[in-house]
Amino acid sequence: MKLALPNLPEETRAAHAAKGWPLALAGSALLLVSGLLSWSYDPNILGNISVAFWPASLQLFAMILGALGLVMVLAHKGPLARLGGWFDTALGLRALGTGSVVFAVFAVVAIAYEAGGLVNVNPGGWLALVGAVLMTLGARFLPQRHLQNFAKAKASPVVEILVIVALMAAVLFGAAYVLGREDPWIFVGFLLMTGVLVMAMARAGFFTWFGHVAQRNRKVLTLAAFVVAFLFPFTQDGSDANMSIATQVIIFAATAIGLNIVVGLAGLLDLGYIAFLGSGAYVAAMMSNAASATIGWKPPFLVVMLVGATVAATLGLIIGTPTLRVSGDYLAIVTLAFGEIFRLSMFNLDGNNGPNLTNGPNGIPGIPDLNLFGFDFGKPHTIAGVELGRFSNYYFILLLLIGFIILVFTRLNNSRIGRGWVAIREDERAAEAMGVNTFALKLLAFAGGAFLAGLAGTIKAHQDTATSPDQYVFLESAFLLAAVVLGGMGTVAGVLIGATILKLLPEKLRFFSEYRLLLFGLLLILMMRVRPEGLIASKRRQLEFHEDDEKLAQEIQADHLLDVTPEAAR
């Protein structure tokens, strides 16, 4: 994860320490100012970056980077020094500087590519590059700080809540902004900027502090996150295109969290998990009012949801029974085989081979929209002057669903059942010797995960308006597993991020859709090599994947210590 530049030797740094601060200041200022200048002659590219004093897209991003740089420089020494006592501004600035150089180079390339040659880059663009380079240089000369323990940093609760709200607002605004970008260059540019910002703030220690804040204000954070998610459709200006993607992301994420119970908590690998989503969807389809629905019974949707989830959970129990005798790789293969059996059965149960339940490869099309308590999900509704289309309607119900699933996940995780799962994952025989009912717990993990996926499936069927066997192939299970692994096993936030990356990027970056799977395969291989615990790993998992990493163990221990005195820790 570290940027590749080597650190300067201490002597060199000490010799030039005085130059560091002004250099970094100048760099940040230049970066900030560059956004106000014209970056290109061509008004038609990248959202018009040709006009001075009217920053757009990439210019705006550069200014944001510059602004953060300025704050960090001033916090290092200057009016914001009180802040600098807590955060490692030197490390942060180094990351920010290097990231900004990457960003500026990217911007220059983007302009050259779009407008046809480097000659089309105006001074503003070059200035940004110069500023970024200066900032990097300056930051390299800055001495590192001795930091205070964040555990003791008690800002006033109001400030803490304000920070949470600000961060959430930034997330909402950022999401709305980036989803509105059609131009892939701007899209990638924004992601790049976000990445640099996050990296710089992480290196400065902001997120460590924020972690403590989040711990103290968990309820506020959860509430804020849901409010942001709830407000999201209102930022879409009546357009349903992004909402369609958003609903898919949520369904995917909800299923992945269910899988996370099985894989992340209980440590059982399931390669056929998509079958549970599929069984929920098929049950809903078969009991819907679609013309080719195969079951005559048409109960209200809430009953259908329960039936679908129960069917999925039953399948989960069946798939779980071999865990009595097999585990590890063999279990993975058993689940894979179950997944294939599910798909082939859906494929075959069409009246030609076996009873007609699923309509075979054609699936069940024309599933009507949901209608709950008189609320028609197919029709647009206008709320607070904003028209919310069909997918927004589904978005809200899915939001409720994923909220429920997250609740189930976290509460189970923090109960005797969750502890039992982790114990099984750690040492199954010891867990059993301590009186943990390992088999029942493993079954519960499978059935519980399947139940949640089944719930998601019933809604998915209506949202998709059709189900067919080719939606539930092995690759989808692999994608789910990848979301869990990529984001971080055993954590909710990680899975949400993993799911978003895996579903959103291919949609937005259509130009690489051809290479989507290739990159996916590569990503899996590289992740396992470089960061097997995922982007946001639960600390526990991180340890498992780095058995020998003593330093990390110490860090985590320190985190756990909090208020424990050194004597007790020995």
Place this chain on the structure above:
Amino acid sequence: MPKRSVVSVGATLLVASMALSACGSRGETGATTSGGEGATKVAKIGVIAPLSGDLAVLGLGIKNSVDLAIKQANESKAIPGWTLELAAEDDQATPDVGKNAATKLSGDKEVIGVVGTLNSSVALQVQPVLASASIVQVSPANTGVSLTKGEDAASPKRPYATYFRTCTNDAVQGPFAARYLYEAGFTEVATVHDKKAYGQGLVAAFTEEFEKLGGKIVAAETINPDEDKYDAVVSAIKPKAPKAVYYGGEYPNAGPLSQQMKSQGLNVPLMGGDGIFDGKFIELAGATAEGDMSTSVGAPTDSTEAGKGFLEQYTAAGYTDPAAAYGGYSYDAANAIINALKVSLKAAASAEAARAATVTELGKVSFDGVTGKVAFDEFGDTTTKVLTVYKVVGAEWKAEKSDTFE
């Protein structure tokens, strides 16, 4: 890690841009006209087709043909006061992706009609999205019967009033093949299909007509399209000694099936629908494909004057990809929409406002297109039912017989 890769990608791009800059020149703009003619309003015709992946050849042919029709309409100022634009979306031949594409198009207030899709399965998901926005959809290639007649074959009911198609459907193609085979003396036939809507529907229609004529279906088998080996099916059919095999499905399976039939000693011709009418079929079936047959909708595009004229214009317009199997139908589909727009846009304030009127007008369209007469019946199906039988002769498809069905 992501960062490092960005660095390396960035470096590569930098080098590439240096190379570009050598031939780049200041002020060279990649964008098209913005403003300019001033007073005209814009209406967009969308395309949803596979522009990447296995079926991209067919999809690009559709897109280019629609583009050609739009360009010609703009040149001749077919709709005074309006400029037409193309909005093409890739569906990757996948229902989910197609649905997203449709959602995107229906969110664009300037889109008034869509040509597409290629696959019936994608159409099933695209139909409801476009219908809810009253955007007219004309498919040049869907042959699934249920798209226009609903799921229940006994009492046909049109599911979406916004959906039309310029090609005939399987309910016509199957019986057409049945008559041809029966008349050619193949009175005992085995059927095989891939269980998909297209193949199953085709075989069902074929079987009904064939038995009505007095022919005998000696075996009815299915295959799994994901599989490559059909020895189980061939072993099952062979003892029944059919005189021909009728296959419902597409060429990726039909080619190997034909080859494996013959290498296992079942030396009878294989016949299929337009799904196997492709050069790739002959390539896959190998030397033993000689004598295999297929039906396809319409007369061969290069067999009529109008069709030849279209192909000439297409080539002249400089498209690098061929018009492919559905070019003519796509061109006609686009022109059908344009004809409807001539009326519906006349007094309209915006494209969005004219959407509903366009649906009504499209139902009334009638003109001579490059594939024959273009007009729609009460279900949105084309009224023209010309079909052609092709046969593999000398490793090429040769038109055998063109006829109007009923």
Place this chain on the structure above:
Amino acid sequence: MTVIDTNTQDRPSAGPPGATVLEAEKVVMRFGGLVAVNNVDFTVHEGEIVGLIGPNGAGKTTFFNCLTGMYKPTSGTVKFYGKVLPPKPRAVVKAGMARTFQNIRLFGNMTALENVMVGRYCRTSSGAITSVLHGPKFRREERESRERAQELLDFVGLGKSSELLARNMPYGDQRRLEIARALATDPKLILLDEPTAGMNPLETQQAMDLIFRIRDQGLAVVVIEHDMRFIFQLCDRVLCLVRGEALIWGTPGEVQSDPRVVEAYIGGSDDDDEDEDV
């Protein structure tokens, strides 16, 4: 290890032996042709500390596993309070028999407190639904588990390490944590497999005190140990196993003075370490 001249007088005295807790009769355990445990009788009474000694490879741990349901004996019976328990570790724990392991088997990536709370698993019963709903039963059980676990950590002297990850704890603490985890199952009998292995004399002394304190809570204790001095100071009665057979079964004094014990130890000391933990 061969020095067996231990003073056995100043150990805190146990009360009069109570009811029979565990009774093993003619236990035989065969693995294929190998007879690991042969015809061993064994009893433990309430409030008693019983030692199990023997040279390496004598079958001590195998016998242990027979008692705790890890293995099903080939023949013979094991009765716990007069009842034969099903050979399932879980049922054995539930009945009130808990154990530790020769090679520490903690849940390394859980905190000390969580480790002990896992021990409470079999004494709590909130299901998935109660857990999700945070029903009153769940909250009560969770609170009680937490309190009990903290109490046990205090009891074994780890009260201040409750938030440490088990894998990061010093070796001696891990041993004590394992004992706390076993105690969390509310056992009537606790079986300790080499609780002082690898400990320095001070830690060994602390472990002994801990075992006495456990006994004083009214539990019966069975200890496997190599350290003779430790065993003879600690135990009320001692069973010496050699090659799977009971060599002698009596008070520390009797065992200590038996010449065969010394001989067995000298003769068997070059065997490989027994590594058949579970």
Place this chain on the structure above:
Amino acid sequence: MEIFLQQLVNGLTLGSLYALIAVGYTVVYGIVQLINFAHGEVFMIGAFGALATYLLLFQGQTALWILPIMMIGAIFASVGTAVLMERVAYRPLRNAPRLAPLITAIGISVFLQEFVRLFFDKIPGTDFPSAKAKIPFPQIDVVTGPAFSPIEGVTIQRAAVFTVAMMLLCAIGLWYFVNRTKLGRGMQAVSQDPDTARLMGINVDRIIVVAFAVGAALAAIAGVAQGLQITNINFKMGFIAGLKAFTAAVLGGIGNIQGAVVGGLVLGMAEAMITQYTGMLPDPLGQFGGSSWKDVWAFALLIVVLVFRPQGLLGAKVVDRA
């Protein structure tokens, strides 16, 4: 009776193919306890390697002598891929938790499929067809061509004879390699006890590479056989074939080379017979038979074996894969 004989022939052919691929799973598993999920893709790349060799050197020719050269090309491609994946992806993970190599294997599998799909026609200096659709496999005199019929009602494809013959040849070769060569004995030693083997001066890393290479070579031959038999190849052909071959390896007892061969033949035979005879059962049971359900039955068999007899028919090196 003819039907039975015909299915026997079909089953034997199918089984030989499975056996050839299954050896790759079993050899690698026997030595590093790794389920090389991407082995199916090695098989697929073998077929493409043979095709590429043909297209580069012999386009349009059909003489029999071309076949051995195609096979060398196939082996070259497969072994190269397998050794590369071991070196780049698996070796760094040798001491990682078990989840890591398994996920890596899925990644490799997807990557290789896509790599072939996207880039087969873009290899510089060649004029290969796009691999996005099925590609016809070259037809070679003698081994392809009209089937013959020794008994009335039973036809045997020439390519089927080739497949079975290659399987027998490979089985004998493999037996000789494992039991009579130094490398082979080294492999046996490592699979018994890697640590001791290392102490005895055996280069364990090298042995592991050899295991991957041997498995890949056999998979390559299977790839050629498959191409000749069904006359076309595609980038997806490795997934199901790999899964079936894995089933075969487990069926025979994973880690056991004879087991892989026996397991392959048993599975092939079972599939052919299930296809034929379950379809003949009276309704409603008969509905669940025939070729549509044969994969379901094969996977069900896999589960049953894994659950009730994880050591397989002939017994595996590791009995309890806990």
